[in-house]
Amino acid sequence: MIEITPIPAFNDNYIWLLTRTDNQHKSDDSTAWVVDPGDGQAVLQTLQQRGLSLGGILITHHHTDHTGGIQTLLQHYQVPVVGPNNPAIKLISQTVGQDDEISILGSCFKVHSVPGHTLDHIAYFTDEAVESPALFCGDTLFAGGCGRLFEGSAEQMLDSMQKLAALPDNTRVFCAHEYTEANLRFAIAVEPENNLLQQRIKDVALLRSNNKPSVPSTLLTEKNTNPFLRTAEPDVIAAAKMRDADISSEEANIFKVIRNWKDCF
Numbered sequence: 001m002i003e004i005t006p007i008p009a010f011n012d013n014y015i016w017l018l019t020r021t022d023n024q025h026k027s028d029d030s031t032a033w034v035v036d037p038g039d040g041q042a043v044l045q046t047l048q049q050r051g052l053s054l055g056g057i058l059i060t061h062h063h064t065d066h067t068g069g070i071q072t073l074l075q076h077y078q079v080p081v082v083g084p085n086n087p088a089i090k091l092i093s094q095t096v097g098q099d100d101e102i103s104i105l106g107s108c109f110k111v112h113s114v115p116g117h118t119l120d121h122i123a124y125f126t127d128e129a130v131e132s133p134a135l136f137c138g139d140t141l142f143a144g145g146c147g148r149l150f151e152g153s154a155e156q157m158l159d160s161m162q163k164l165a166a167l168p169d170n171t172r173v174f175c176a177h178e179y180t181e182a183n184l185r186f187a188i189a190v191e192p193e194n195n196l197l198q199q200r201i202k203d204v205a206l207l208r209s210n211n212k213p214s215v216p217s218t219l220l221t222e223k224n225t226n227p228f229l230r231t232a233e234p235d236v237i238a239a240a241k242m243r244d245a246d247i248s249s250e251e252a253n254i255f256k257v258i259r260n261w262k263d264c265f
C-alpha cells in the first residue's frame with residue numbers, strides 16, 4: 001500500500017512523497033517516489049531526514065513549480081521520470097497518457113489525461129493507497145476550486161473535472177497547492193446557501209489556524225462544495241446567470257462564467 005505525505009515547497013506548493021507500507025510486517029523498503037518536485041532541495045532534505053532514497057518521479061504538467069527540481073534530483077539519484085508526452089519537459093524518461101497503467105512501489109497507478117490548465121496535464125490515480133484511493137491531480141482539481149485555464153478551453157477543463165469526479169467518492173484529492181481558503185471564499189460567493197460549504201469553511205479555517213494542510217480532501221467533499229464540480233446545480237446556474245444573463249444553462253457555459261468570475265475575484 002502507498003502512504004502519502006506532503007513536502008511543502010515555495011509559498012503554497014505540495015510535493016507529494018510516496019512510500020510503501022506493509023501491514024503484515026513492517027516493510028524495510030526505504031524507497032520513495034515524489035510527485036511534481038518543483039523544488040529539488042526540499043525533496044533531498046526530506047529524503048535525508050527520513051532515511052529514504054528516491055525511486056522515481058511522477059510529473060503532472062510542464063509548469064516549473066512542478067518540474068524545476070527534476071535536474072537536481074537526477075544529479076543525486078538515477079531514477080525514472082514519468083510524465084506527459086510534452087517535449088518541453090526535459091529529462092522525462094517515460095511518457096504516459098490516458099488509460100496507461102504503471103507500477104509504482106508495487107502499486108498500480110492509472111493515468112488520466114486532464115487538459116485545461118495546460119494541454120499536457122495528466123493525473124494519476126491508485127486504489128492501492130493507505131485509507132482510501134488517491135488521486136494526484138496537480139493543478140486541475142483543487143480543494144474547493146480548479147486551476148486557471150492557461151492553455152485549454154472551459155469545455156476541456158469541464159470534461160477533465162467530470163472525468164475525475166467519476167472516480168470513487170472516497171478518493172482523496174492530492175492537489176499541488178494550498179489554495180483552499182481562497183477557493184472557498186469564492187465558492188461561498190457562488191453558493192452562499194450551501195450548508196456543507198459553510199461547514200467546510202469552518203473545518204478548513206481550523207486546520208489552517210493549526211498550521212495543518214487542508215489537502216487532501218475527498219472527491220465527495222469536492223462534489224458537495226466545489227462550484228466547478230457543481231455547474232449543473234440550480235444555485236450555481238443562477239449565480240452564473242447573475243453575472244451573465246444571456247448565457248444558456250449548458251454546463252460548459254456555466255463553467256466558463258464561473259471560471260472568469262474567479263479569475264477576477
Ligand SMILES: [Zn+2]
Pocket residue numbers: 061063117139
Ligand atoms: Zn500549473
